[in-house]
Amino acid sequence: MFIGFFFHLRARGLKVTLTEWLSLVRALARGHERAQLGTFYALARALLVKKESHYDLYDRAFAEWFGGLEDQYAIDEQILQWLENPVLPRELTDEERAQLSRMDLETLQRELRERLRTQRERHDGGSHWVGTGGTSPFGHGGRNPQGIRVGGAGGGRSAVQIAGERRFENLRGDRVLDVRQLGAALRRLRRLARDQGPEELDIDETVDKSAKSGGEIELVLRPPRKNRVKLLLLMDVGGSMDPHADTCERLFSAAHQATHFQAFRHYFFHNCIYDRLYTDISRYQGPSTDDVLKQIDKSWTLVIVGDAWMGPYELGAEAGGLAWGVSMSRTSGIEWLKRFAERPKASAWLNPEPRRIWNAPTVSVIRRVFPMFELTLDGLSAAVEHLRGARLVHTEPGAVP
Amino acid sequence: MFPWLAERDGQRYDDEASRRDGRCAASIDARVPRGMLRTMAPTTFDGTAGYLVAPELRDAVNVAIDLEKPLLIKGEPGTGKTRLAEAVAESIGAPLFVWNVKSTSKARDGLYLYDTVARLNDARFNDRDIRDIRQYIKYGPLGRALLSDERVVLLIDEIDKADMEFPNDLLHELDRMSFSVDETGETITAKKRPVVIITSNNEKELPDAFLRRCVFHFIAFPDEELMKDIVRVHQPDVEDKLLSSCLVRFYWLRKQPDIKKRPSTSELIDWIAALRRAGIPVERLEGEMPFVGLLLKKEADVEALVNVKTGKLRSIRQ
Ligand SMILES: Nc1ncnc2c1ncn2[C@@H]1O[C@H](COP(=O)(O)OP(=O)(O)OP(=O)(O)O)[C@@H](O)[C@H]1O
Ligand SMILES: [Mg+2]
Numbered sequence: 265m266f267i268g269f270f271f272h273l274r275a276r277g278l279k280v281t282l283t284e285w286l287s288l289v290r291a292l293a294r295g296h297e298r299a300q301l302g303t304f305y306a307l308a309r310a311l312l313v314k315k316e317s318h319y320d321l322y323d324r325a326f327a328e329w330f331g332g333l334e335d336q337y338a339i340d341e342q343i344l345q346w347l348e349n350p351v352l353p354r355e356l357t358d359e360e361r362a363q364l365s366r367m368d369l370e371t372l373q374r375e376l377r378e379r380l381r382t383q384r385e386r387h388d389g390g391s392h393w394v395g396t397g398g399t400s401p402f403g404h405g406g407r408n409p410q411g412i413r414v415g416g417a418g419g420g421r422s423a424v425q426i427a428g429e430r431r432f433e434n435l436r437g438d439r440v441l442d443v444r445q446l447g448a449a450l451r452r453l454r455r456l457a458r459d460q461g462p463e464e465l466d467i468d469e470t471v472d473k474s475a476k477s478g479g480e481i482e483l484v485l486r487p488p489r490k491n492r493v494k495l496l497l498l499m500d501v502g503g504s505m506d507p508h509a510d511t512c513e514r515l516f517s518a519a520h521q522a523t524h525f526q527a528f529r530h531y532f533f534h535n536c537i538y539d540r541l542y543t544d545i546s547r548y549q550g551p552s553t554d555d556v557l558k559q560i561d562k563s564w565t566l567v568i569v570g571d572a573w574m575g576p577y578e579l580g581a582e583a584g585g586l587a588w589g590v591s592m593s594r595t596s597g598i599e600w601l602k603r604f605a606e607r608p609k610a611s612a613w614l615n616p617e618p619r620r621i622w623n624a625p626t627v628s629v630i631r632r633v634f635p636m637f638e639l640t641l642d643g644l645s646a647a648v649e650h651l652r653g654a655r656l657v658h659t660e661p662g663a664v665p
Numbered sequence: 666m667f668p669w670l671a672e673r674d675g676q677r678y679d680d681e682a683s684r685r686d687g688r689c690a691a692s693i694d695a696r697v698p699r700g701m702l703r704t705m706a707p708t709t710f711d712g713t714a715g716y717l718v719a720p721e722l723r724d725a726v727n728v729a730i731d732l733e734k735p736l737l738i739k740g741e742p743g744t745g746k747t748r749l750a751e752a753v754a755e756s757i758g759a760p761l762f763v764w765n766v767k768s769t770s771k772a773r774d775g776l777y778l779y780d781t782v783a784r785l786n787d788a789r790f791n792d793r794d795i796r797d798i799r800q801y802i803k804y805g806p807l808g809r810a811l812l813s814d815e816r817v818v819l820l821i822d823e824i825d826k827a828d829m830e831f832p833n834d835l836l837h838e839l840d841r842m843s844f845s846v847d848e849t850g851e852t853i854t855a856k857k858r859p860v861v862i863i864t865s866n867n868e869k870e871l872p873d874a875f876l877r878r879c880v881f882h883f884i885a886f887p888d889e890e891l892m893k894d895i896v897r898v899h900q901p902d903v904e905d906k907l908l909s910s911c912l913v914r915f916y917w918l919r920k921q922p923d924i925k926k927r928p929s930t931s932e933l934i935d936w937i938a939a940l941r942r943a944g945i946p947v948e949r950l951e952g953e954m955p956f957v958g959l960l961l962k963k964e965a966d967v968e969a970l971v972n973v974k975t976g977k978l979r980s981i982r983q
Contacts, residue, residue: 281877291728310725314876316739316883475781476848645870 269329273312276325280312286312317641360655494527494563496556496608498541500570501532527564531556535574536597537604557603565651566604566611569639572630573617579626598629605633614639689801709757713842716745716752717894719862725882726753732880733840735861740884743929745895746864750820753860760813762859763820765807770827772834775807776844798848807835811842816857825868832875839878887930889916899934903941910950918960923969928960935959952977 272278292304313322316528469484531541531550542550559600560566579597605611613634615622622631631635635650637643702821712718726749729736734757738746746869754761764775780801787793795801804812810819824832836845839861843854863879877888887895896908911933919927926934936959945955954960954971961967971978 282875287732287734291732294731306724307728307742309879310721310728310882314873314881316736319883433915472781475785476779640667 269308272329273322273325276321276328278318278321278325279311284312359590390555493525493565495525495529496560496564496566497528497530498566498568498570498604499530499532500536500568501534503664529556533570536578537600538597539595539600553600557607560604562607562609564608566608567614567647567651568604568611568634569614569616571615571617572613572622572627572636573624576625581631598633601630601633605624610651610653611635612637612651614643673756677769707863710753711756713752713756715898716748717891717898718749718752719884719887719891722749722882722884725880729862729880730757730860733858735863735879737863737865737879737883739865739867739881740771741886741927741929742882744886744930745865745930746884747820750818750822750862750864753862754818756861757816757818759816759818759860761818761820761824762806762810762813765822766824766827766831768826768828770831772827772831772838775805775821776811776838777805777808777834777846778803779848799851802846802849807838807954808844809959810843810859811838811853811855813859814856817859819859819861823866824863825865825871829869829872833872836875869918886919892930895930896934896937900937900941903937905948907940907947908937910947911940914950914954916947918954918970919972924966926959926961926963926966928962932960932962954978 270280270285288308291307291311308326309319309322313319466484470482473482473484531543533541537553539553540550541553541556544550574597611634613630613636615627615636616639617627619638622628622636627636635647637647637650709730710718711723726736730753738748738749750763751761764842779798780803784795784798784801787795807821810817841854843852845852877960892912892915893908896903896912899936915928915933915936918924936956939956939959943955949955957967957971961970
């Protein structure tokens, strides 16, 4: 059943709503599916998928569902069968039912009827297949539509083949951050600014309102525009983090350029946090961890970036840092981490390693101290949500539980 | 109620057979002839002489126009997001209204502004009749689009620049295509729903409620073939050999990891124009990048790739 595609998309983590699905049905009813050379593949994507980071998820789901139907016509058949007898799923939640406005459905039904009627007339007149052929040359540039590839190779490939090419893999939100995505990702931290601090007087609005009411003073308050966020960023460098050095460096410089924090401090550590943090890792220069800790209070937000991957003794043993020659005290790494977890208002640990290996011993231990997120766009979004105090969204597409 | 909603009618379709036995088909009066899906869809847009459109984008535009839903366009800088709206307006012969969103933009600015200062001024210094508030209402692009008698194209450019509430604040107006002017108590409803094209550069995430209402398309960066055609739109008589070499260089440059700001279509067009004007022979593109400043706008990017003194490329990582 065609409707199964809807559930399949949802099962694959795309949050397609019923209203969106109905727009697709409407578009099909209005004959968009065979719009010139366009395919059902692209039409459904335009109406159901609203983020490019979900394109790849969609591609995979599409290929899975329609796989084997190499011929566009076979997909048409499925759709057609369903349109003949368009049962809506009974697995609707109350919320979805509420979303369905009576008007939408009735319009839809009317349109379908209308289309079937004109269709039959056309059918009788023997002039179907209009629109698939003789379209105008592409873009008036003198190129025939058949000549345009959607992805790179020649035309005429099936939607399933196109989907199978996974053209949008690098736009996924659940992959380790691409260099250029970092800037955008970090801007998400701006969200931290929301809901913080007392309201401020909005002078423009106040003057405006007061003028309108003929000079009667009307105070207008608004949430603060200025970002009050104080961000402490601690990054693991070297050792097992080497493969991620590039990502981390970019994350770091992007954060550094971000001028929208009230305060921004950053230090490096090596492997785990011991009694010293570094501003310059190559020269092992930097303040004592204690000093940094003392300056952190509930007005701060802490983000740690690291793979949480180390020998168990490096984390648990007293003076675990001695092995590295970087610690003189007897405080264990985990003890330092716990102290850091306690001080700020909120904290998050970003891990560049994929979630599936997070049950490694030291990672598990650290996850008990810090909420951990993947260093991906989705992960960073979730981390920001968490830092803002919102509830965690566990259902982000692509997140491997 | 609506017969498609099986369960609402108290019916359950417990197996495929009962689903097919026509209980639902009653709502649709006949079987659909084969080939039904192969008829002409409502098509209005197919690019213009100055704007090339790939099929997926073209279809997204057409379905958005036909279903009267806002079209949200994302894509790297220079992929023709803004130009798309102009091309759509041109090809459907509708006037274009542009709303350039700024970080300080508020949703209401697009509808109208009530010029209280002018009114106070008039009250004090002029002998104009200030009782008619309407003369102090200045409509914004959205307001004007909704007031128009004919169908128009409204471009809301770079919506992600504004603050996070902005898109949500627009939902009502975009759904209903109407707004009221509090000061005068008037309600304005569009006679013809405008074609709304919204662009975003991904500075911020857009709210889900907003996204649900849009048709969405992400313009992928053009591949070499399409790019050749785009360049030819702007430089119809460019030599094949030069064009090919330029594209090789251009895509190579875009792949370099050290580059912070990748050059885009418009930079490529400018670069090729400059090379041609200066009459630079194709061969010089081998190990050099003349006028590299037109492609790389950041000094650090230039330094990363080109020896500034000699103009030679530093390292060619293919
Ligand atoms: N499909 C195309 N056909 C013809 N010219 C194009 C096309 N795409 C881009 N261009 C050229 O690239 C230039 C930049 O396009 P435009 O300003 O629309 O990009 P944009 O996506 O809005 O970029 P930004 O994100 O920087 O605003 C255009 O002026 C045009 O010359
Ligand atoms: Mg633009």
